[in-house]
Amino acid sequence: MKHRIAIASIASLLALSCAGTALASAVVGPGVGAPSSQNTGPGAVFTQPESDLPEIPGRIDYFTETVSNPVVKVVEKYSYEQMEKDIQTLSSRYGSKMQTNVFGTTMDGRNLYEIILGNQNAQKHILIHAGIHAREYMTPLLVMKQLEYGLEFYEKGSYDGQPLSNLLDKVAIHYVPMVNPDGIGLSQFGISYIRSEELRQAVRQCYADDLALGRTQAAFEHYLLYWKANARGVDLNQNFPANWELVTSSSLPSYATYKGASALSEPESIALANLTSSRSWAATISYHSMGEVIYWDYEGNQQYQASKELVDLVAAQTGYRPAGSSGHGGYKDWTQIKENPIPGLTIETGNVPCPLPLSQYERIWYQNKMVWTAVAKYVMDH
Numbered sequence: 001m002k003h004r005i006a007i008a009s010i011a012s013l014l015a016l017s018c019a020g021t022a023l024a025s026a027v028v029g030p031g032v033g034a035p036s037s038q039n040t041g042p043g044a045v046f047t048q049p050e051s052d053l054p055e056i057p058g059r060i061d062y063f064t065e066t067v068s069n070p071v072v073k074v075v076e077k078y079s080y081e082q083m084e085k086d087i088q089t090l091s092s093r094y095g096s097k098m099q100t101n102v103f104g105t106t107m108d109g110r111n112l113y114e115i116i117l118g119n120q121n122a123q124k125h126i127l128i129h130a131g132i133h134a135r136e137y138m139t140p141l142l143v144m145k146q147l148e149y150g151l152e153f154y155e156k157g158s159y160d161g162q163p164l165s166n167l168l169d170k171v172a173i174h175y176v177p178m179v180n181p182d183g184i185g186l187s188q189f190g191i192s193y194i195r196s197e198e199l200r201q202a203v204r205q206c207y208a209d210d211l212a213l214g215r216t217q218a219a220f221e222h223y224l225l226y227w228k229a230n231a232r233g234v235d236l237n238q239n240f241p242a243n244w245e246l247v248t249s250s251s252l253p254s255y256a257t258y259k260g261a262s263a264l265s266e267p268e269s270i271a272l273a274n275l276t277s278s279r280s281w282a283a284t285i286s287y288h289s290m291g292e293v294i295y296w297d298y299e300g301n302q303q304y305q306a307s308k309e310l311v312d313l314v315a316a317q318t319g320y321r322p323a324g325s326s327g328h329g330g331y332k333d334w335t336q337i338k339e340n341p342i343p344g345l346t347i348e349t350g351n352v353p354c355p356l357p358l359s360q361y362e363r364i365w366y367q368n369k370m371v372w373t374a375v376a377k378y379v380m381d382h
Contacts (some may be wrong), residue, residue, distance in 0.1 A: 067152045076358040077188045078141035080110060080181035086144060087113060094151040104271025107231045108182040108195050112271050115175045117150045118168030124379050125279060128372060129176035129272065130287035132236050132331065134183030134227045135354040139287040142349065142364060143177045146372050159373045162380070171282070171376040176275070179268055182231035187355060190224055199231045202253065206233040209252045216255070225355065228256035230268055235259060237288075239269040242298065242333035259329055269331075276335060276342075282379040283310060284344035285371065286332050289354050292367075295346040297324040298333040306343035306382070307336065313374045314345055318367040347371070 071089045075082075087100055099120055104112040128146075130139035150164070150173065157164040178184060185193035186203065194200045207223055210216045216223050229235050233253025238244075244263035252258065264270050276284070283306075296311035297304065311322045325333050325346070335342040349364045350356045356364075 065153075067148055070148060072141070072144045072148045074141065074145075074358070074361055078137060078144070079188060080178055080185055083113075083140060083144060083178055083181075084111075086148075087115060090148060090151060094154075097151050097154050098147070103176075103275045104267060106180070106182045106268055107266070108199055110181045112179065112181075112268065113177065114275060115147060115177070117147055117173040117175065119170070119172055122168075122170055122172040124171045124282040125174060126171060126283045126285070126372070126375055126379060127174045127176070127276065127281050128285040128287070129179055129331075131178035131184055132180050132268075132272075132286070133288060133354075134180055134187040134229065135225070136228075136287075136289040136356075137184045137188060138356045138361060138364065139289060139349060140177040140184070141361070142368060143175050143287060145365060146369065147173075147175050147177070149369065150372065159370075160377050162377065164373070167373070167376050167380060171380050173372055173376060176272065179272055180230050180236055183227055183229055183236075186224055186231060187227040190221060194231055196231075202232055206253050206255060210254055213250075213252070215250065223255060226255060229254065229258065230266055232266065233258055234266050236266060236269050236272075237286075237331055238327070238329035239263060239266055240273065240329055240331050240334035242330055242337060243328040247327070247329040263329070272331065273334075280340065281335075281342045282382075283375055284332065284335050284342050285375060286330075286344065286346040287368075288346055288348045289356055290350035290352065291348040292318070292320045292351050293323050293348045294318070294320045295323055295325045295332065295348070296344075298330075298336050301336040302341035303336050303343035307345065309382075310343055310345055310375060310378060313378055314347065314371055317371050317374050318347070320347065320367070 071093065072086050091098060091100060097117070099116045101114045101116070102111045103114045106112065128143055130143045131137060150168070154164055154168065159167060182194065182199075191200055191203060194203065203224075207216070207220055210223070233255070235257055238247050238249065238257070238259040241263040244259065247259040248257075249259035250257045260266060264273055294311050294314055296307045301307060314320070315322050330346065332344045332346045335344050347368070349368060350360050351363075352360060
């Protein structure tokens, strides 16, 4: 196509506000509001009148069109198996615009995928990951949609005066859409999703211990809905060597808040750490839920200025509140203090408890759909 879709200059995005969108064949407009559809079942499509959506001052949408015949469908429980199918289909449709690598396996033997959008030999690279916490499984759907839109608008989109094709020639985006597929499947589908009998017994032991410790009173099936850890009961985002010994942790493996026997004790956290150490990254983005907050700082942060500039940009895109990190053991915190430190953000999507209902997706998509382009443009210019 000869025309290009214009995108606002970051310099004009000074007002912190929120936004919402419409999906599939619906009209896309700026702003945020409650979805007009009450159907929250799998495959629901939301539409919302543009007049209902408050505008963000100075912001012009870059995705003013939708993907025709989208591969990534918006569903309540976006599963690992569907993600695998979508990765294969996107690769067939878009060819050399993306590359897929397997960079590790989980406790239960599932592959961990890295998908590169853009020039693999670019001068600069950004790492975006999601789904490290099991019950936060709307974040893999979000980043898979970011990927699909990046692929679709690769040749016909622009950002701040830069064609997306030029931006993606200079800055490659590496997506890790699901760091914790075992835990996500456990939260979505229950104990039968886990293939290993040893791991199933570990999950049952977590429940017994959490009952005994007064950490839950829920029935087993309800308890699993709120599972946050990997299949061995370790919170992966408390398992990184960022003052790991100071992490406030449960005493035993659990559905949440157990930091593990040691830093980087789990195959998923080891794989992500190895991927992070495999190249020099210009920035990292970690997607979580919930709270509409962006954690950008940490004690000993060696990338303070760049992280501060990034949070200002992303806050303008999303309307989320910037905040420092008070805990320990997190991925973003480790990347900011390690040797060869990396500027980074942890973005908390959603404003109701997890697992997020499908009715939250509209709001989250419109708030976050341009985050990767804003970060890529910043990286290209610095």
